[in-house]
Amino acid sequence: MSKEIVVVKDLKKWFDTDEGIVRAVDDISFTINEGETFGLVGESGSGKSTTAYTLMGIYTPTAGEISYKGMDISMGIKQRPLSLKKEMQMVFQDPGSSLNPKRSIEQIIELPLQVHGIAKDERRKRVIELLQMVELPEDYLDRQPTKIGGGEKQMVAIARALATNPTFVTLDEPTSALDVSMQAKIINKLIEFQETLDLSYLFITHNLSLMRNVATRVGIMYLGKLCEVAPTGTFFSKPLHPYTKMLLSSIPVITREEEAVKPDKVVSMGEIPSPVNVPSGCYFHPRCNECTERCKREDPPMVEVEPGHFVKCHTLSE
Amino acid sequence: MMSEMIVDIRDLYVNFNIYEGVTRVLNGVNFRVAKGEKVGLIGEAGCGKTTTVKSIMKILQMPPAEVMGGEIYLEGLDVLKMSQRDLQMMRRKTVSMIFQDPTAALNPVFKVGDQIGDIIKYNQLALGNKISKEEIHEKTVQVLKEVQMPDPERLMNSYPIQLSGGMRQRISIAMALVSATNLLIADEPGTNLDVTIQDQVLRLLGDLVEDRGTSIILISHALGAVKGLVDRVYVMYAGSMVEAANTEDLFSDPLHPYTKALFKAVPKLTGGGIPMGIPGRIPNYLSPPTGCRFNPRCSHAKPECRENAPPFYQVGDGHEVACYLYGGQ
Numbered sequence: 001m002s003k004e005i006v007v008v009k010d011l012k013k014w015f016d017t018d019e020g021i022v023r024a025v026d027d028i029s030f031t032i033n034e035g036e037t038f039g040l041v042g043e044s045g046s047g048k049s050t051t052a053y054t055l056m057g058i059y060t061p062t063a064g065e066i067s068y069k070g071m072d073i074s075m076g077i078k079q080r081p082l083s084l085k086k087e088m089q090m091v092f093q094d095p096g097s098s099l100n101p102k103r104s105i106e107q108i109i110e111l112p113l114q115v116h117g118i119a120k121d122e123r124r125k126r127v128i129e130l131l132q133m134v135e136l137p138e139d140y141l142d143r144q145p146t147k148i149g150g151g152e153k154q155m156v157a158i159a160r161a162l163a164t165n166p167t168f169v170t171l172d173e174p175t176s177a178l179d180v181s182m183q184a185k186i187i188n189k190l191i192e193f194q195e196t197l198d199l200s201y202l203f204i205t206h207n208l209s210l211m212r213n214v215a216t217r218v219g220i221m222y223l224g225k226l227c228e229v230a231p232t233g234t235f236f237s238k239p240l241h242p243y244t245k246m247l248l249s250s251i252p253v254i255t256r257e258e259e260a261v262k263p264d265k266v267v268s269m270g271e272i273p274s275p276v277n278v279p280s281g282c283y284f285h286p287r288c289n290e291c292t293e294r295c296k297r298e299d300p301p302m303v304e305v306e307p308g309h310f311v312k313c314h315t316l317s318e
Numbered sequence: 319m320m321s322e323m324i325v326d327i328r329d330l331y332v333n334f335n336i337y338e339g340v341t342r343v344l345n346g347v348n349f350r351v352a353k354g355e356k357v358g359l360i361g362e363a364g365c366g367k368t369t370t371v372k373s374i375m376k377i378l379q380m381p382p383a384e385v386m387g388g389e390i391y392l393e394g395l396d397v398l399k400m401s402q403r404d405l406q407m408m409r410r411k412t413v414s415m416i417f418q419d420p421t422a423a424l425n426p427v428f429k430v431g432d433q434i435g436d437i438i439k440y441n442q443l444a445l446g447n448k449i450s451k452e453e454i455h456e457k458t459v460q461v462l463k464e465v466q467m468p469d470p471e472r473l474m475n476s477y478p479i480q481l482s483g484g485m486r487q488r489i490s491i492a493m494a495l496v497s498a499t500n501l502l503i504a505d506e507p508g509t510n511l512d513v514t515i516q517d518q519v520l521r522l523l524g525d526l527v528e529d530r531g532t533s534i535i536l537i538s539h540a541l542g543a544v545k546g547l548v549d550r551v552y553v554m555y556a557g558s559m560v561e562a563a564n565t566e567d568l569f570s571d572p573l574h575p576y577t578k579a580l581f582k583a584v585p586k587l588t589g590g591g592i593p594m595g596i597p598g599r600i601p602n603y604l605s606p607p608t609g610c611r612f613n614p615r616c617s618h619a620k621p622e623c624r625e626n627a628p629p630f631y632q633v634g635d636g637h638e639v640a641c642y643l644y645g646g647q
Contacts, residue, residue: 043512149599179362179539184583184595191592206512209585213592236587250517251587252542254569258587268514271482 005168005200006032006055011064013047013054020276024050026224027064029302032168037194037201039215039232041208041247045272047224048204049093052170055202056090068168086116089161093173095153099145105131105156106141112163130159134189151182155189162193170202175210187214208251209258212236217308220244223275223283226302230309239263240311242288282314290315323391324501324533325351325374330388332369334603335381341603343369345557345611346627347388351501351533358544358565359537361554362580364600367537370554371503373397374535375413376405393500410444414494418506420486424478430489431474434458434496441497457496465492466522484515491523502527503535508543520547541584545569550636553577556601556611558627563637573639576612610641618643 013025025047032038040048053059055066057077066074068088073080089112092098099108106127113123128138134155145153154174161169171190175183191214193199205211211218212232219229220243228241239245246266253259270287273279279286285295292314300314332344343366351357359367372378373390376397390397392408400408417423425433435454438461442449462470465488478486487507494502504523508516524547527534538544544551544565551568553561553576561574572578579596598615601607607614613623622642630638631645 043514151599180580180583180585181362181595182599184585184592187585187592188594207585208513209587210592212587212589213585232589236589246514250513252513252517252520252540252546253587254541254545254581254584255586255588256570261588268517271484271515272512 003034004031005034005069006202007065007067008051008055009065009067011051011054011066012062013050013059014062017276022275023224023278024275025054028221028224028226030219030226030229032200032202033216034200035194035198036216037203037214039211039218040202040204040221041206041211041218042221043206043247043272045223045275046221047275048206048221049172050224051221052090052172052202052204056088056170057085082116086164087166088168088170089164089166090170090172091154091157091161091174094177095145095150095157096177098157099153101144101146104142104144105136105148108145108156109160109163112160116164126163127159130163133162133193134159151178151186154178154186158186158190158193162197165197167198168200168202170204172204173206174203176205176207183210190214208248209253220247223272223278225283225312226310227284227312228310234306234309236261238309240305240309240316241313242266242290242315243284246287282312322352323350324353324355324393325349325535326389326391327370327374328389328391330370330373330390331386332366332373332378333384333386335384339604342606343557343603344373345606347554347558348630349552349559351535353500354531354533355550356527356534356536356548358548358551359535359554360539360541360544360551360580362539362600365554366557367554368505371415371505371535371537374503375409375415376400377409377415407444410441410497411499413501413503414497415503415505416487416490416494416507418509420483420490421478423490424486426478429475429477430481431455431458434461434474434489434493437493438496461492461496462489464495464526465489467492483511484519487511487519488522491519491526495526499530499532501533501535503537505537506539507536509538509540516543523547541569541581553580556606557603558611559630559640560612561637561639561641562630563639564635567634567637573633573637573644574612574641575616575618575643579615 009029011025011028015022015024042048054061057080060076061074109127109130110123113126131138131140136152136155175186194201203215215232217231218235219226222243228244239248245263246268249263249266250268281297282295282300285291294314300312302310302312303316304310305316327347327349330344330347334341334343347370361367385398435458438454438457439449458474459470462473467473467488508519511519520543536544536548548565551565552559555576561577572581582593583595585592596615601611609624610627613619628640628642630640633639633644
């Protein structure tokens with residue numbers, strides 16, 4: 001059993017809004033092991049990004065615990081020690097808005113080094129080294145993010161995240177704004193960095209085909225709760241939660257081999273309810289085709305059906 | 319032959335005059351859709367998919383856009399030579415378009431019922447019919463039912479902001495359906511939606527065109543979404559069509575080096591890692607490469623590829639490919 005790097009326990013993040021309390025993340029637990037890629041999948045509004053933001057300290061948890069290498073980090077970013085920030089980094093979804101358009105690429109990549117007190121000439125050397133790592137030419141140093149392509153911007157964002165030599169990187173939909181050929185390039189680079197730099201990833205995406213190819217373990221989120229967690233292979237070969245089946249059977253694929261691995265068609269119906277006014281019992285019951293009376297009343301517990309495969313569904317807990 | 323084609327674009331060139339200079343975007347596009355046919359158009363962002371279909375309805379902003387050459391026939395009539403009045407009639411009663419972002423396509427300050435009602439009214443006027451308020455109401459309810467919206471009476475009185483993304487897209491589809499009798503153009507209808515909702519919208523769209531026998535052009539960069547819905551697919555790269563084939567043929571046996579590379583770059587549900595992407599990137603339209611525009615990224619590039627753009631070669635039944643590799647066959 002490999003060592004755990006991040007442990008999340010009963011994490012809750014609620015937001016108080018004018019319309020009521022939004023339970024963006026509601027009581028989820030998972031662990032990320034050293035050197036693995038933990039994939040978090042779900043549709044928009046399911047709480048994937050909120051989970052990541054809470055983990056990174058951008059939000060302070062409403063309840064629950066997060067620990068990193070055994071150290072409690074369930075506090076906001078301001079209370080976290082500087083050395084911790086060096087180890088945990090993040091790449092955001094849209095490089096167009098996560099890079100300051102007024103700064104040059106050099107200034108952007110340099111900033112985390114400056115924060116962590118690296119001397120000026122050292123910094124320049126490191127920035128050039130980072131640019132080489134992400135295969136961008138050196139003369140990009142003085143360019144501004146608006147002058148380069150979307151894929152290149154994301155490479156700059158990755159270089160910035162790697163600047164401080166982190167051990168844990170959160171990737172929040174790093175390629176969803178890009179074309180497939182650029183996506184392939186970036187994902188391959190990320191996999192290469194994971195091996196050479198010994199990184200652990202929390203990888204967030206709504207693209208299940210991509211997830212199949214990058215994650216070691218996958219967790220599915222629906223309305224702020226995790227409904228299934230399993231090693232990637234098992235997850236795709238033996239999906240158990242009705243939502244997982246619906247999601248998998250809805251993926252558009254291009255080859256016959258892929259068609260063959262999809263579960264039998266579960267006709268998707270209904271829409272994701274508003275997180276302010278969540279359904280009673282199991283959150284998924286209004287869209288579920290295996291729904292029983294019990295599902296409408298009680299929220300099912302998370303059970304371990306087989307080692308490492310957790311499912312939150314009444315049909316499996318009997 | 320002519321009469322069977324609903325859309326027939328021949329050798330279309332479109333430039334955009336912008337501050338930096340002239341971008342030569344469409345570079346000899348040939349594109350045909352037969353009556354009742356379902357055609358997909360795939361390609362990466364910025365390859366000219368939307369420009370192509372917008373030129374069919376002549377809704378490109380001109381300027382900056384400028385048609386440099388070519389012909390666009392819609393039901394046998396040249397769109398580029400139509401009078402303003404004829405164009406308006408065509409948009410009212412023949413062709414409709416569903417846009418990628420339903421939030422931007424709907425007017426936020428009018429109730430959805432009124433927005434659909436207006437289209438019904440002008441569509442009927444174009445057909446030469448007078449229509450009463452009651453009939454408009456009735457038709458609106460009917461079309462909302464067709465797109466499977468629950469409780470149409472209540473929905474008619476809501477504003478777009480009160481609806482979810484999937485519902486908004488269904489309203490856009492309803493709006494397109496009331497006037498699209500012959501051709502429906504759907505520009506990335508599912509892209510902004512979650513997979514389970516996208517699945518619903520695409521299925522709905524497929525069923526509706528099937529029932530009415532309407533031709534459809536489905537644009538997408540999600541290859542799988544296209545595969546499930548259309549009969550024939552065009553692949554576009556940097557302003558021209560590179561391959562066209564029946565859906566089954568194209569996905570089982572892609573021929574053009576670009577199509578092959580594109581399919582390979584898509585992550586597969588079967589796993590097996592992510593293959594390398596296509597080296598290089600989409601050309602700058604200010605100074606596009608001469609000849610075949612894919613030549614700088616192509617591993618089979620020959621000198622002739624740099625000189626002249628290859629024509630469409632017929633390879634097998636209805637399978638066309640614009641590449642010199644297949645010129646000898």
